[in-house]
Structures are given as C-alpha cells and as structure tokens.
Amino acid sequence: MTVQADIVLRNGPIWCGYEEGTVEALAIWQGRVLAVGRDAEIAALVGPATRVIELKGRLATPGLNDSHLHLISLGLTMDWVDSKPAVAPTLDSLLDAIGARAARARPGEWIMSRGYDQTKLDVGRHPYREELDRASPNNPVVLVRACGHIWICNSQALALAGIDENTPAPSDGLIEQQNGRLTGLLAENGSAKVRAAIPVPSEEELVAGIERAGNYLLSLGITSCMDAAVGQKAGFAEIAAYHRAKRDGRLPVRTWLTLLGDDGRSIVPQCHEAGLISGTGDDMLMIGAVKLFLDGSAGGRTAWMSQPYLGQDQTTGVQMKQDADLEREVMNTHEKGYQLACHAIGDAAIEQLITAYEKALAAHPDPDRRHRIEHCGFSTPRQHERMIEAGIYPCPQQAFIHDFGDAYVKVLGPERGLPSYPLGTWFKLGLKPATGSDAPVCDPNPFPNFHAMITRKTWRGSVMDARECVSPEQALQAYTEYGAFSQKQEHVKGRLIPGYLADIAVFSRDLLTAEPHEILNDTRCDLTIRGGEVVFEREGATH
Template sequence: MSAIPELCADAIVHNGTIWCGYEEGTVEAVAIWQGKVLATGTTEQILSLKGDKTRLIDLQGRFATPGLNDAHLHLLLVGMTLGWIDASPQAAPTLEGLLDIIRDKAASTPPGAWIKARGYDQTKLDVGRHPNKSELDTAAPNNPVLLERACGHVAIFNSKAFELAGVDETTPVPEGGLIEQKDGVLTGMVAENAQNIILKTMPKPTTEEMIDAIEAAGHLLLSYGITSVMDAAVGQVAGFDEIRAYNLAKLQKRLPVRSWLVLLQDRQSMVQQCFDAGLVSGVGDDMLTIGAVKIFLDGSAGGRTAWMSKPYLGDDHTTGVQILSDTELELLVLDAHSKGYQLACHAIGDAAIGQLITAYEKALAALPDPDRRHRIEHCGFSTPEQHERMQKAGIYPCPQQVFIYDFGDAYISVLGEDRALSSYPLKTWKNLGFKPATGSDSPVSHPNPYPNIYSMLTRETGKGTVMDARERVTIEEALQVYTEYGAFSQKLESVKGKLTPGQVADIAVFSRNMLTAQPADILNDTHCVLTIRGGEVVFERH
C-alpha cells in the first residue's frame, strides 16, 4: 500500500471484492480523498487512513469495478427518445402489434403533432421487411410519423411527414442519401443524409428540454454503473446550442456522467464555430471535455447501408451507401486534423473503413502526430490488411460489442456467414494492441452493459448463434475493455479507467462477482446496486 500518512481519507470503500484493473487485480478496500483514489489495499491497511470524518461505504461482500465507460453513445438523444414509442423487437415483435401501438398513440395525440417511434429491425419483424408508408398512414392518418430503425440510419415516414417537408416522388435525392420508391411511388423509407430533409421540419428542442434530456439519460446510465460516456454526435439535434446545454447542465450540477463530446461535422457543421471559440480536443475538465470530430462515411450493416466492397445478399446488388467522395472526406479530415482535433469517424463496411484509413494516413503524413489516436467508430467489417495499416498509422477501432448480441443474426441474413461471423473481431484487435473500447451506441442498443459483456465472453447473439468463438475474451479482458480502454480511447487514461492512486474515484458496485459468474448469470441476473462518482454516491438501488 502506498499513501500519504498525514492524510485521512474522506471515504473508505470496504468489505467486498474490488477489481481495480486488469494488471492491478483485486483488493479489499479503497481510500478516497478529494474525489480521487488515495490508496488501495487490505481492509487493515486502508482503515488505518480512517479519521473522525471519514465516511465508510460498506460493500456488504459485493463486487466493485472502476466506473464503466460507454465509449460511444448519444447521451442527448437517449434522453430525448425516452418518451418515444418503443418499437424494438421486444416491445413489438409483429408489424401489426407495432401499428397498434402507433394507432393507440395517435388516438391521444392532437392532429398535426409528431408521433415518434424507434427501434424496429425489419429482420426481426414477423413480416421480414420494413413497414410501409401506407401502413403508417392507416395507423395515424392525421399525424406526421417518424419510425426509426434501431440503427438510426434508416427511417420510415408517413404521408403527413412527407407533406410537411414538401417531399414527393420528384424530390431530388441528396448525395449520400436514399429516398426509396417502388413502381414510382414513395415507400416511406428514407436513409442517411436524406433523412435531414424531413427531420428539419420538426421543432428544435429548447435549451431546457436538452438539459432535461442530458440529466435523465445520465441518471439512467448511473443506474447501470456507467460513470463516463462519449456523446457521439453533438450538434446533430440543435447545433451549437447543444454545447450550451451541456455547459449549463454541468454548471447547474445536472450532468450526471463524465461526458466526452464529439462534434458532428456535416453540411450544417458547427466545428468551425467551436474552433473559433477555442473548443478543441482536450479542452474542459474531468466532467465535461471536448473530444473529437465525427464524420459519417456510411450507414449500418443491418440496414444494408454500410458501404461494402462486395454486394449484400439479394437481387439488388447494393454495396450500401458511400456518403462522401474520397476528395471531400480527405479535405474534411485534413481540416479537422490541422485544427488539432482528434477524429472519431463512423465507418462500418470494409469499403468505408478503407476510405477512412486512407484519409487519416494522408492527414498524418501531412502533419505528423504519433499520438493523435484517430478512431474508427464501429469498424465492424475491417480486414487483416486494414489492421496492418491501422497499426502503422496509430489508428484505433472503437466498436460496440453488443452489436454481436443484438444484430449478429441480421448481419448473417444480409451478408452471409462468411462475412458476418468474424465481424467486430475483439480478440484479434486486442492481440494487435489496439486497446478497443466498447459502447452501446444507445439509443441504437440499450445502454444496459450486461448483454455487451455477455457478447464479449460468448460471441453469442440473442438467438444463441455463435459468431466466431475465436474472438471471445475473458471477463477480466471484457472489464478492461469497458473501463481502461474506454479511457484510452478518449486520451484520458491518466484520469480514469482504473482504481489506482490519483485516478478519479468512480466505482460501480454489482450484485454478483462477475469474475466468477457464468456468462448467462451476468446477462440475466446481475444488476448495479451502487454507483460512486468522484467519491460521492450518485446512485443506490433500494
């Protein structure tokens, strides 16, 4: 044990199994001083730091880890969609059931007001296809309807929504987007960039509504032991006002989780505005930090819009959606790189990943920075040749392992086993030294960490399909991915991710010792009982 003998701890966490990190292993107790870890060791060692005002936090034999870090989700959107219709396969496994839910909502919604639903997956619906505009029209004839696929890259709109936006069969399709027609008639499906044409007709949330959403989503995450997040597309909803909302939330002590903000670079980008204000990567403090710049290169595999080098299964011979030309992407990447930003760009298909690696390589060659840590968000279908290039350039994958659990069977259905089973190759990445983090991409997947951990341990989908058992990791490795590697992905490994002296005292306490539990028990019968952030109890399950 190492400690400063003159100091008394502000708090001592004891009487449990406390996993401090992959290399550090477990201890019996942790001393906390001024929001940070003071010392770790045996109960006897740590209780020697107890003073008259030291708070004792009794774990009652339970299991604790560093606070979990969801390294890719959409915090503001999670909060905003909490009030939307749940269209997930669990809530609405059939198309008729989904339409009934929308019909019921329409009955209590004033005419002309938006009805919003998200979470459907056409590969899991009983009909095996996307809903159609005409079906939404029947369910809600007097309201515009937005029905988002789970991935967020595809949406179905009804006629009222199209009318509001002035979209019909003659509307030009934006580059990098899709407005689907069949037999010369709109089907309702809109994907990628084209969604903005219709979404911009929705009223923007107020600053107070955004603060409410940040707070509500943050408290939800604390209930799962998640103390740190990356908001993966700040600016997507309300532009620069989102920066204001985050800072006001922090000022008002309504920011429950440590937030690393990724600035969305799109056609309505606020990156220049942030740069002019001095908001570049690393600016901020332990609670709120400007992170990276985000550019979308493609869509989602399950939605058949991730950009692949070979066609999806089926008769349409589609290879997905390429959102930007090579020249456009390379200019955007070089611009952000030259401004000092880390980049965290969305690329799922192997063609998109290859395009992004090339853009990163060119920017790093023009302005070398060996530790910029540019990230490839998702990076689902990367190849061995791409991994070699990433190693040489210092580029890191930032995946969501829960996608195996939630969408693995959908990947097989649209790509076939040869390409699908080896997707999101966690063990391979780990062995190559990439330090891959994990996240939920919520609201794409639920932020509940247990399916994420389960998929890392088993590589099993929700249906039980094994997606390449060679990519399984141990529970210690899975926890390292969820804590230490999450911090590394944000260049904050000196601040958080482990329970070692000097790191922030963020601790998640669970009902079950995950080091000895069976994967199925972690998935089905484990919950967070206590969450500590900066030495203070911020969630307690009663």
C-alpha cells in the same frame, strides 16, 4: 496527522484494473482514490465521518465508460414511442403503440418512435407508409430503425418535408419507391428533408434529455460517456445546453463531446472560433473529437462494403463521401488540432477512412493524435496492419453482436457476418479497443455487451466466431481503461489507483467469476460513485 477517508469500500473483490487485479478494500478522499490494499491496511483510514460500504462479496470496478453513444438523443428518445423488439415484437403491436400515442397527441404534433428491427418483426420487413397512415391519420409519424440510419415516414410527415414521387434522392441517401409510389422508407441523407421539418428541441428540452439519459447511465454503473455527434439535433445550441447542464448540476455523467463535422451540418467552425478544440474543458465536460459519417449500418444494408450484400439488388451499401471530399475534411480538421472519430462500418468505408487519416498524419505528423474508427465492424487484416502503423484505433460496440449479429449473417452470409467486430483480434494486436452501446441504437445496459464480449453470442444464442471471445478481465478493460485511453484520459480515470478519479461501480454479482447467463439475465448495478460521491443506490441493494 493521518488523513481520514471520506468513503471506504471493503470486503471486495475490488477490481482495480487489468494489471492491478483485485484488492480487498479501497479508500476515497476528496473525490479521488486515496489508497487500495488489504482490509487491515485500509482500516487505519476509517474515521468517525467515514462512510463504510460493505461489499459482501459483490464486485466493485472502475466506473464504466460507454465510449460511443448519443446522450442527448438517448434522453430525447426515452420519451418517444418504444418500438424495440422486446416491446413491440409484431407489426400490429408496433402500429398499436404508435396509434395509442397519436390518439392523445395534439393536432399536428410529431409522433416519434425508435427501436424496430425489420429482421426481428414477425413480418420480416420494414413497415410501409400506408400502415403508419392508418395508425396515425392526423399526425406526422417518423419511425426510426434501431440503427438510426433508416426512417419510415407516414404521408403527412413526407408532405411536411416536401417529399413526393418527384423528389430526387441525394447521392448519399435513398428515398424508396415501389411501383412509382413512395414506400415511406428513407435511408441515410434521404431523411434530411424530414429532419429539417421536425421542430428543433429547445435548450430546456436538450438539458432535460442530458439529465434523463445521464441518470439512466448512472443506474447502470456508467460514469463516463462520449456523445458521438453533438450538433445533430440542434446545432451549436447543444454546446450551450451541455454547459448549462453542467452549471446547473444537471450533468450526471462525465461527457466527452464529439462534434458533428460533416459539410453542411458541421458545428466545428463555431467551436474552433470559440477555442473549443480537442481537450478543452475539464474532467466533467470535455471537447473530444470530430465526427464524420462515411457509411450506414450493416443490418440496414447501408454500410459500405467492397463486395455486395446478399440479395438480387447487388447493393454494396451507401458511400457517404467521395474520396477527395473526405480527405479535404479530414485534413482540415486534423490541421486545426482535433482528434477525429469517424463512423465507418463496412470494409470499403474503413479503407477510405484509413487512407484519409494516413494522408493527414503524413502531412502533419502527430504520433499520439489517436484518430478513431467508430464501429469498425468489418475491418480486414491488412487494414489492421495500417492502423497499427499509423496509430489509429477501433472504437466498436460489442452490443451490436448481441443485438444484430444474426442480421449480419442474414444480409452478408456467415463468411463475412460471423467474424464481424473482431474484438479478440484487436486485443491481440494491441489496438486497445474500447466498447459502448451507440445508444439509442442499443440500450446502454452493459450486461448484454459484456456477455457478447466473453461469449460472442447473439440474443438468439448464435455464436459469432468464438475465436473473437475475450476474458472477463479483458472485457472490463475495454469498458474502463481502454475507454479512458480512447479519450486520452487514461492517466486520470479507468483504473482504481491512488490519485485517479474515484469513479466506481458496484455490481450485484462478481462479473469475473459468474456464469455468462447469470451476467446477462441476473446482474444489476447496485451502487455508483462518481468523483467520490454516491450518485446512485439501487433500492433494496444490500450493503
């Protein structure tokens, strides 16, 4: 008896993977890919109950995998004041938006906003505390830069956190003053006291954030993601929230949980005690790596560089950990059996991390642990050689090139800024780079990311070293197969071959042949399938 497919997609192209190329039709049965091939071959699997989806020339691909974002944070910030440049391009418009939210807020309610970039504001600087005071005189305000590493607070927020002119800045952070007065700017762990003062989200708020952000990802063709710092908002309670979301059918996307591991905030001891180590879970919800923060962001001038940023202060950024502390944390985590996925953007931070990984792997060899360097923005040729030797992989976000490339050149100069996030080099070296958005740092919308991979163009049209461009097929490989590889799941998902999970995205135009400007400005996800189930259909899409 011939099996009858649950769903058949036909009249492709259907891109099955970098090596597999495209086919005309694909059949799904019981949540997995049953068969791929010519339309006439797959037609034999169509039965009375089969749903047939006519692609009509639209491209179907494996579901996209955003390999580094913050799902809970994305969901929570979707309810914050939006201060992204596209929404609030001027300081006045940003302050007006905060003022409007404050005007309808309850007394004492925190006003949270995220997305501004001082290099894109009309004033070309960070907002000041006094400006936020005028916008919201009766409510505490926190304005978070797009990168998440710099916070601007009004006076009430600083007071509630117990920060004044006499508060010492931590060694791994900044509490900025000018002329003996707080400006409101807090960088890296300079914001720790404010973080502690903000009310912790309830479990229901966490689950609602997971659901809200996950449904947004499905609308973009993203079926898998990595939550890059579970525990940042509510500690170990986020593990419970994820499992409740899964139990209650409110986890829209496959999620790989990366556990916050920094001393003082780590949830790793509780997870390890509960038996939650890398690989625990299932295809829908899995414990992934452990996250440590080594530095900040390049656009915020806090990524740790070996040479100073441009400017009179001669800063080299923020070193978050001393060598001995990092090596101890990495060794301890590695010994417990965890994969590590640590934040390192500047070349000095990358150097420090590679050294710590090398020492852990030398002490406890594991040729397939796949420790990751998250972001890895300013890596050097010698560092690449060491990564290859040790089996360490970069996990970048090419959306950064689109959103922040011009800022990199502004703060570092063209010699260091233009070749940042060298995707083409990593491909040539076989380092299997994944890609992602770091949402809510960047919007998870994949099309600016895809456009940046194939053109190296920023939002302004500047070209960030065209030698690092990759082909459309390679860009899709980064978004699918290499995303799965980064999570040790390349034998389960990331390609459309028989037996693999039937996670599929259908786009309004063919990304393999469309003009780059069409991809950036006029392409949408029309339909998303996760595990053989249609979980998103764009209203009005033709099929």
